[in-house]
Amino acid sequence: MASGNDPTGRRTAAADARAPTFNLIMQPEFPLNALILASEALRIANQNSGRELFRWCFVSEDGQPVRASNGMWMSADDSLQTMPPADYYLVFEGNLPVQRNSPKLLNQLRAATRFGATVGAVDTGSFALAQSGLVDDHQVVLHWEAVPSFKEHFPQVAVSGQIYLAEDQRVTCAGGVATLDMMLDLIGRLKSPALANEVANALVHVPRPATAPQRTDDRPKLAKLNLADRILAVMDRHLDFPLSLQEIAERLKVSHKTVLRECLRSFEETPMRLYLRIRLQASRNMLFYEEFSIKDVATACGFSYPSVFSRAFQAQFGMSPRQFRETLRRGQSQTYRPEVRRLSISAPPAKKHPQDEPPV
DSSP, X not given: OXXXXXXXXXXXXXXXXXXXXXXEEEOTTBOHHHHHHHHHHHHHHHHHHTSOOOEEEEEESSSSOEEBTTSOEEOOSEETTTOOOOSEEEEEEOSSXXXXXXXXXXXXXXXXXXXXXXXXXXXXXXXXXHHTTOSTTSEEEOXXXXXXXXXHHXXXXXXXXXXXXXXTTEEEEOOTTXXXXXXXXXXXXXXXXXXXXXXXXXXXXXXXXXXXXXXXXXXXXXXXXXXXXXXXXXXXXTSSSOOOHHHHHHHHXXXXXXXXXXXXXXXXXXXXXXXXXXXXXXXXXXXXXXXXXXXXXXXXTTOSSHHHHHHHHHHHHSSOHHHHHHHHHHHHHTTSSHHHHHHHHHSOOOOXXXXXXXXX
């Protein structure tokens, strides 16, 4: 624990009471890069100013270390039960967010909001805010791969494709380097733009506006989108009930031959093959982030039967949807409580006693 004069900002006893405080909540499989960027931005702000301008605390469900998505373990300062009150509560989330967001976490987020704190989410943390009922009237940002799954769970919540969004005591972010952009914005608002620029320079980063797109292939929206962008937009909006080539052309008010030529020119694919790839990528993301049944994933991505979906998925990714999910979950389980797994593997078989035998 840092002393009152320590510029790092970690849990100081004699800290300035007016210093904005952050509870950085780590969920299983959280993105470590995002957490490091968030805390480093606050640390550098303190270091460069020579004063404790910000305070922060690493929090886990039970106060125990948490495994990040890259397999590393991160220690926590506090549990959800013992964490100090804060001005900002940021949830750093990874895979399977709905299953891993406990009632205790959701209740803490609701309580923080009632007491006037800002609640925020990084990567898939927006699932926790939506489960808490805190963003029904707000637009949210989350990692683009998790958007189809999020929309299946929370169709009433509007989703934006920008890198972060900060408004009305809600802060949501796509994760990755976008976390740094979000933190620079918060530092600029809470202290000064000049300090935010110092932090950006220290981290060799050129800040981006909140409205910047998450992906390099998401070009800035023009007053009039080009035909390739419009084709993709129509396909993305109709994953569950795929349109025919003629229906796509009608919505775009062009001929079907024009759609065909544009797809071959821009994507080197026929329209229907491109459409299939988009639907399969959406299905992969749903399998990655959530435990939807194979049938539900198939339906959500426009496949009439699970068997048809499985064959298309196998052809695209080299394994069936079930194999993909099992391989993913097996890799995650190998690093969950490794000390327990090591003991169970290395221990000799226990001798059976008569009372251990099941009744006949």
